[in-house]
Amino acid sequence: MRTQEIARWLETEPTLEALRHVFPHEWEAVELQLTAAGEAGEDGLHALVSQLSAPTSGSRDHRPRSKDLVSREVRRQMLLHAVQRAAFTAEAGVDRAEIAFDSFNGLVLQRLLFRRGLERRPVSLLANAVLWPLARQRRYVMPLVRPQGVYCFYSSALVRRLTKLIGTRQTLEIAAGDGTLSRFLQQRGVDVVATDNQSWERSIDYPDDVVRQDAVAALRARRPQVVVCSWPPVGNAFEREVFRTPSVETYIVIGSARETGSGNWYDYRRQTGFNFVWDHSLSRLVLPRYQGNAVLVFQRQLPSERS
Structure with a gap:
């Protein structure tokens, strides 16, 4: 495949098996990185994920275009798949x-x-x-x-609390998967649209009410006041667009308490337009509790709060 064809293919988020099949030499390099990070313990994994979360190019949408950037993106996706798979196996204790x-x-x-x-x-x-x-x-x-794209379960108490937090504002769910959270919120009267690029068609049966639209395109076209995302992929490139969208007042992230479990913590810390808190009362309403869940609430700063 040519460089541009590979770049477009990578945007579909191929499986680890597919990546290893097409790029066996890249996988050899990735295995060395994983071994080194594992020997350094939890700090090593944190450093690796932080490195993976950084943009792969200087362009606004960070899509890789040169051969070197494509190679970096291949390794990044391989590493993210491998880190998540190892965490899941460790959690269950068995294959x-x-x-x-x-x-x-x-x-x-x-x-x-x-x-x-x-x-x-x-x-x-x-x-x-x-x-x-x-x-x-x-x-x-x-x-x-x-x-199959199920990363947590939502308690009815969580849905009630989120409904109150969102109120009557126009809301967008990005990377919505099968749209479960949006449907629960809609049943309580929230004005929310679920969107997903539907790259997981091999695993998820997307219902008609989940709009096929990637996160960046959805944010630019819909200009929501509130954005919700449940379990954004580790080191993803799309969350930074949330912080760049002028209409967004509140961003609610449901995910892992571990920085190696979900989300782009590199961008969470790097952005300067929002204050954010880890809402522990909301986090306790995400199930199962043993896996360590976190609900992060980002609120746009008022002009008087900006330095």
Whole structure:
């Protein structure tokens, strides 16, 4: 493939297996980086993810154009896939292929978390307190559903709190996946549109109410007052566009408490137009709690707050 064709392909977020197949020599270099980071422990992983989160070029949208920049982007995507996969395996304690629910655990977890199939329901905190401890295989849930784009479950209390925080403002969900969070908010009267570039078509069955639109294009076209994103990919390039969009007053991120788990912390710290807090009361309403969830709320600074 030519350089521009590869660049366009990388925008579709190919799997690690696909990247390794097309670029075996790049993968050899990536393995060396992973080994070095692993030997340095948690600090090494933090440094690696921070490095990966930085822009790969000087252009506004940071799309790689030269051969060297494309090579860097290939390695960046490989590293991000590998870091996330290692975290999921460590969480479950076993390989994904070894996980199987017995009938009791499967029934309890299905009734608590899903309506049917992988269609999530707003989880009652009371039901969670009663049923979740009964499921002995509960730690297998997240490693099993993440490959289908499910990174957490939303409690009904969280949806109520987010509804109050958003109010009547025009809202956009970016990288919305199957649009679950937007549908829950819409059911409570929130004016929200779910968008996703739908690059995970092999894993997610996108419903008609999720607009096929990448985050940058959606922000530029829709000019929302509030933006919501649930579990943005580690080191992604699109969140910086949220901070550049003049109409955005509030940005709400639901993700991991670990900087190596989700989001672009490089841009969170680098941006200067928003104040942000880790809202621990909201974070406790994201399930399951054991995986360490974080709700970050960015509020645009008032003119008097800017230095």
